Amino acid sequence: xxxxxxxxxxxxxxxxxxxxxxxxDVRDAWEYDGIGHVPGAVNVPFDEFRAERGxxxxxxxxxxxxxxxxxxxxxxxxxxxAYDDTHGVFAARFLVTALYFGHEDVxxxxxxxxxxxxxxxxxxxxxxxxxxxYDIDDPREDVFVDADDVLDAIEDPDAVLVDTRxxxxxxxSHLPGAVxxxxxxxxxxxxxxxxxxxAIECVLDERGVTxxxxxxxxxxxxxxxxxxxxxxxxLGFPEVSFYEGSLTDWTERGHPVx
Numbered sequence: 150x151x152x153x154x155x156x157x158x159x160x161x162x163x164x165x166x167x168x169x170x171x172x173x174d175v176r177d178a179w180e181y182d183g184i185g186h187v188p189g190a191v192n193v194p195f196d197e198f199r200a201e202r203g204x205x206x207x208x209x210x211x212x213x214x215x216x217x218x219x220x221x222x223x224x225x226x227x228x229x230x231a232y233d234d235t236h237g238v239f240a241a242r243f244l245v246t247a248l249y250f251g252h253e254d255v256x257x258x259x260x261x262x263x264x265x266x267x268x269x270x271x272x273x274x275x276x277x278x279x280x281x282x283y284d285i286d287d288p289r290e291d292v293f294v295d296a297d298d299v300l301d302a303i304e305d306p307d308a309v310l311v312d313t314r315x316x317x318x319x320x321x322s323h324l325p326g327a328v329x330x331x332x333x334x335x336x337x338x339x340x341x342x343x344x345x346x347x348a349i350e351c352v353l354d355e356r357g358v359t360x361x362x363x364x365x366x367x368x369x370x371x372x373x374x375x376x377x378x379x380x381x382x383x384l385g386f387p388e389v390s391f392y393e394g395s396l397t398d399w400t401e402r403g404h405p406v407x
Contacts, residue, residue: 153256154255154256154257154379154382154383155256155257155258155259155343155379155380155383156230156256156257156258156259157258157259158258158259158260158264158265158268158269159268161187161230161258161265162269165187165188165189169228170227170228170229170230170256171191171221171222171223171224171227171228171229171230172187172189172190172191172230172231172232172258173190173191173192173193173221173223173229173230173231173232173240173243174186174187174190174191174192174193174231174232174233174262175192175193175194175195175231175232175233175239175240175242175243176192176194176195176233176234176239176262177194177195177196178192178194180234181194182273182275184262185266185271185272185273186262186271186272186273186276187232187262187265187269187271187272188270188271188272188274189272189276190232190276191221191222191223191276191278192221192276193217193218193221193243195233195239195242195243195372197217198213198214198217198243198246199242199371207371207393208246208249208288208393209246211250211285214246214250214285215250215283215284215285216283218247218281218283219280219281219282219283220280221278222278222279222280222281223281223283224281224283225251225252225283225284225285226254227252227254228254228256229244229247229252229254229255229256230256230257230258231243231244231255231256231257231258232257232258232260232261232262232265233261233262234261234262234263235261236260236261236333236336236341236342236376237257237258237259237260237261237336237342237376237379238332238372238373238375238376239372240257240258240261241257241372241375241376241378241379242371242372242375242376244256244257244375244379245371245375245378245379245391248289248292249288249289249292249293249393250285250286250288251285251286251287251289257379257383259342259343260340260341260342261341261342263341264340264341264342292389292390292391293390293391293392293393294365294390294391294392295392295394296392296394296398296399296402296404298365298390298392299324299365299367299392299399299404300404302363302365302390303324303325303326305363307361307362307363308362308363308364308365309326309328309356309357309358309362309363309364309365310324310325310326310327310328310365310367311327311328311329311330311356311358311364311365311366311367311377312324312327312328312329312330312367312368312396313330313331313332313366313367313368313370313373313374313376313377314329314331314368314369314370314373314396315331316329316331318369322396322400322406322407323396323406323407324367324396324399324405324406324407325405325406325407326407327367327407328356328357328358329356330352330353330356330358330377332373332374332376332377332380334352335349335352335377335380343380343383346384349380349384350384353384360384360385360386360387362388363388363390364381364386364388364389364390365390365392366378366381366389366390366391366392367392367394367395367396367399368395368396369395369396369397371393374391374392378391
């Protein structure tokens with residue numbers, strides 16, 4: 150999918166009339182209703198699918214997730230395009246959750262709602278969609294890894310562990326050999342979307358994060374790691390793993406940190 154992991158507002162505007170995408174707004178309901186939304190977008194607020202931290206990270210209960218998407222009229226084969234109003238970090242978590250449960254075609258709107266309304270119309274009309282019976286699959290074992298896989302990566306000279314927390318958190322403690330990448334480093338404050346591809350690749354290259362490495366991402370906040378994951382997929386990195394467990398979980402298991 151490479152570049153199609155991230156789509157522009159113009160791309161979305163071109164596809165909306167065809168009805169070949171399902172647009173998901175993950176802002177709070179009062180923002181969706183009161184401020185407006187992308188025409189035709191359904192609302193699945195972030196707090197509705199955010200879960201308390203457990204042994205498998207912060208993924209929601211499978212039946213709850215299936216119910217949310219079914220109520221939003223989503224079919225397993227739909228092209229999902231998600232957005233928020235926070236540079237895409239909450240929307241990225243929605244997309245990673247969908248991927249975790251087997252949804253294959255997921256896209257992030259480059260920018261956010263504020264970026265959308267600069268050049269495109271918004272709507273305050275309610276969106277009424279018929280519910281579906283949304284079926285989910287077992288978690289993706291090719292992407293989401295456990296603590297044992299991370300331990301193997303620490304010893305792998307061809308792997309690089311990327312900590313997506315803030316620098317002060319990283320300095321306090323991190324996984325052995327990890328490098329730090331704050332997700333905001335790849336976002337342009339003015340456009341509210343991603344920085345140019347070349348600029349992001351330069352930031353990554355400075356940290357030794359290149360397409361010929363196996364990238365293993367971890368964090369203590371699910372949305373931050375999710376945003377970085379989507380960016381790396383957009384850049385075409387062939388091997389990106391997502392450790393859904395947090396650094397807190399890692400240390401509670403007695404694993405080493407620096």
